[in-house]
Amino acid sequence: MNQNDEVILKVESVDLGYSALQVVFGVSLEIKKNELVGLVGGNGSGKSTILRAVSGMIKPWQGRILFKGEEIPGLAPHEMAERGLAHVPMGRQLFPNLTVKDNILLGAYLPRLRAKRKANLDKVFSLFPDVEKFANVEAGSLSGGQQQMVAIGRALMLEPDLLLMDEPSLGLSPLYVKQVMQTIRRVADLGFPVLLVEQNIKQVLQFSDRTYVLENGKLVLEGPSSTLEGHPMIRKAYLGL
Ligand SMILES: Nc1ncnc2c1ncn2[C@@H]1O[C@H](COP(=O)(O)OP(=O)(O)O)[C@@H](O)[C@H]1O
Ligand SMILES: [Mg+2]
Structure with missing residues (x-):
């Protein structure tokens, strides 16, 4: 196969x-x-x-x-x-008052992923350079499309x-x-x-x-x-x- x-x-x-x-x-x-x-x-x-x-x-x-x-x-x-399994829910469900970076890091909450957080965050940023630009901005201030990229980035942190x-x-x-x-x-x-x-x-x-x-x-x-x-x-x- x-x-x-x-x-x-x-x-x-x-x-x-x-x-x-x-x-x-x-x-x-x-x-x-x-x-x-x-x-x-x-x-x-x-x-x-x-x-x-x-x-x-x-x-x-x-x-x-x-x-x-x-x-x-x-x-x-x-x-x-x-x-x-990563589920990106409808409406994205980010924490609007946390930064983009912190929202993405929240995707790596499982114990097996904690040690890889930094490396995976770098991977997400290299995949979405537009998101990296806003790393330290509050997620709620981004456009809907940008927030969707953040939600996808957060899901990728789960590998x-x-x-x-x-x-x-x-x-x-x-x-x-x-x-x-x-x-x-x-x-x-x-x-x-x-x-x-x-x-x-x-x-x-x-x-x-x-x-x-x-x-x-x-x-x-x-x-x-x-x-x-x-x-x-x-x-x-x-x-x-
Ligand atoms: N928690 C729920 N309790 C009762 N009925 C629900 C619930 N969630 C969805 N439904 C009903 O199930 C049907 C399918 O909903 P849903 O799966 O959300 O459709 P879609 O995602 O395609 O819009 C709808 O008739 C909706 O009203
Ligand atoms: Mg639906």
């Missing part, structure tokens, strides 16, 4: 919901090493719910989730992080085997959306697999390797992003062509 074919995340026919309300129905997806995979769907289609299940915040009603080949029943989010990103382009101006997407592509090309959740299918198809399309909690389409761009359903329903 080619090393890059290694499956990092495998979601097998999961049903998910809250108390009695089912919101995700039989969803299966997988991410291989070095892949940038999109999961797109409208507001309320179940995207964040799937990410919550992958990061251990909620348990599947049915089906299994395998991370690096192992099932993850009942692991807490911090245990998932310990195993190499993750998989990055989950929940709508990183939300609320950003088109210029920053493109920058953030390019950054995520760069991160994936460095060898960090990414599951990228977005509403904006057009952007995702442009930057991801493969894409899954979710509607009302069910997958309706999946495939290589370059193929989906020309798919009649996508052209009609999402791209207005």
